[in-house]
Amino acid sequence: xxQLNQSPQSMFIQEGEDVSMNCTxxxxxxxxxxxxxxxxxxxxxxxxxxxxxELTSNGRLTAQFGITRKDSFLNISASIPSDVxxxxxxxxxxxxxxxxxxxxxxxxxxxx
Amino acid sequence: xxxxxxxxxxxxLKTGQSMTLQCAQDMNHEYMSxxxxxxxxxxxxxxxxVGAGITDQGEVPNGYNVSRSTTEDFPLRLxxxxxxxxxxxxxxxxxxxxxxxxxxxxxxxRLTVV
Numbered sequence: 001x002x003q004l005n006q007s008p009q010s011m012f013i014q015e016g017e018d019v020s021m022n023c024t025x026x027x028x029x030x031x032x033x034x035x036x037x038x039x040x041x042x043x044x045x046x047x048x049x050x051x052x053x054e055l056t057s058n059g060r061l062t063a064q065f066g067i068t069r070k071d072s073f074l075n076i077s078a079s080i081p082s083d084v085x086x087x088x089x090x091x092x093x094x095x096x097x098x099x100x101x102x103x104x105x106x107x108x109x110x111x112x
Numbered sequence: 113x114x115x116x117x118x119x120x121x122x123x124x125l126k127t128g129q130s131m132t133l134q135c136a137q138d139m140n141h142e143y144m145s146x147x148x149x150x151x152x153x154x155x156x157x158x159x160x161x162v163g164a165g166i167t168d169q170g171e172v173p174n175g176y177n178v179s180r181s182t183t184e185d186f187p188l189r190l191x192x193x194x195x196x197x198x199x200x201x202x203x204x205x206x207x208x209x210x211x212x213x214x215x216x217x218x219x220x221x222r223l224t225v226v
Contacts, residue, residue, distance in 0.1 A: 004154075006154075009152075031213050033213065033214065033215075035217075040219070040220075041219055041220070042116075042202050042204075042217030042218050042219050042220050043155070043202070043217050044217070045214055045215070045216070048213065048214050088154060088155070092213055099145075099157050099160065099170060099171075100145075100157070100213075100215065102147075102154040102155040102156075103154055104152060104153060104154040105154055
């Protein structure tokens with residue numbers, strides 16, 4: 001089946017630093033999604049990408065759909081304490097089974 | 113504005129017991145799905161439904177049953193609980209047409225099987 005490799009697994013950064021994480025796949029996706037999960041909550045959608053090469057921003061967050069359709073990255077600029085959580089990428093292919101495949105997550109911790 | 117509602121939030125079961133995890137959405141979404149989340153493994157799809165009366169298996173369906181009699185509800189049944197089913201379970205819903213893109217998640221049910 002499809003696999004998503006997400007890296008890094010965890011990050012420890014200081015407030016104000018920029019953050020970068022990425023996801024790579026062994027196969028092509030038509031859609032890439034980025035979710036954030038806070039403790040005790042379900043994942044919340046941050047950004048959705050639908051076209052290869054697409055670059056989309058949501059406030060301090062920027063994500064890109066890789067040109068090969070096998071990868072995506074998420075950047076967070078000027079991190080703040082509320083950015084703490086686990087970030088998941090997810091991919092979907094229209095003509096495969098109707099399933100989202102999730103990455104294993106990047107845990108972001110902000111050091112005071 | 114309820115979104116996706118899961119009940120219960122916490123549950124402890126003994127091995128061999130059965131139970132139903134409830135999931136309801138009020139957004140008229142056709143696509144609904146169940147995931148389990150285990151440490152270091154992300155979210156894995158258990159079962160999904162593209163509309164009332166239609167269900168299909170996901171990546172890890174063994175030990176679980178689902179049915180979809182209405183658009184709003186998608187319950188997950190554990191037939192005979194096992195310690196390996198200790199996990200956090202999430203229900204999600206999304207507009208159909210292009211599959212489960214932009215899924216909205218419930219708050220989760222934390223299940224412990226002893």
